[in-house]
Amino acid sequence: MDKIIALNWQEMLVPTQSLLEIFVRGTITYWLIYLILRLFRRGTGQLGISDLLLITMISDAAQNSMAGEYNSIPEGAVLILTLVLWDYVIDYVGYKKMFFGGLARPDPILLIRNGRLLRANMEKQLIDEDELMGLLREKEVDDYRKVKTCYLESTGNISVILKKDS
Structure with a gap:
């Protein structure tokens, strides 16, 4: 019964890894996956079953390279925020036609x-x-x-x- 209601606040809230390291790992992995998908995949408007399978497999394969071993909520939050940040930055840069706008938004x-x-x-x-x-x-x-x-x-x-x- 103790296992059902017990909380390990230390493990849940105190990072076991450097949050900066998680940010750097997430950044490198995001850019690697982004470039691979941008260079080799451009679907026709809808996600098919093979696209969903590919994305699921990539996310599973990339998990350890992004995060290593982590348990705390802040570590997971930093990783998620890192991925969302880079997704937003790419959209913004593509919108403003800065830096690599052609890569972010290829020509028709x-x-x-x-x-x-x-x-x-x-x-x-x-x-x-x-x-x-x-x-x-x-x-x-x-x-x-x-x-x-x-x-x-x-x-x-x-x-x-x-x-x-x-």
Whole structure:
């Protein structure tokens, strides 16, 4: 019964590691994961099961490199705040177009021009015709030949401009 209601205030509130070390570990790990995901992944607007699996596996694999062994609430809070801080900084820098704005917000990729699929661009983004057609149907476009331009935006969404009827 004592284990159910007992609290170890020392372990819960007193850090066992340097909070600065946790901040530095979190910073390095965040930037490493960010750069890997930015360079090798740009989804098409929605998280699929493989994306969720990848994120879960990365978070599990990165846990020890970020935090080592810690038990206290302040240590966990510093790590979480570090990750949130860097996420905000990247969004802010991308918004202000400072430093590496192109990395934070890459240029849109043209996928369709004047009713023609740009297969080289689609291949670079690992988007096949079936996936693109599904994305177009979500925009209520049933035939890519009706499309003047279609871009894969930096957010992973597509934007579509239809040809004007003559």
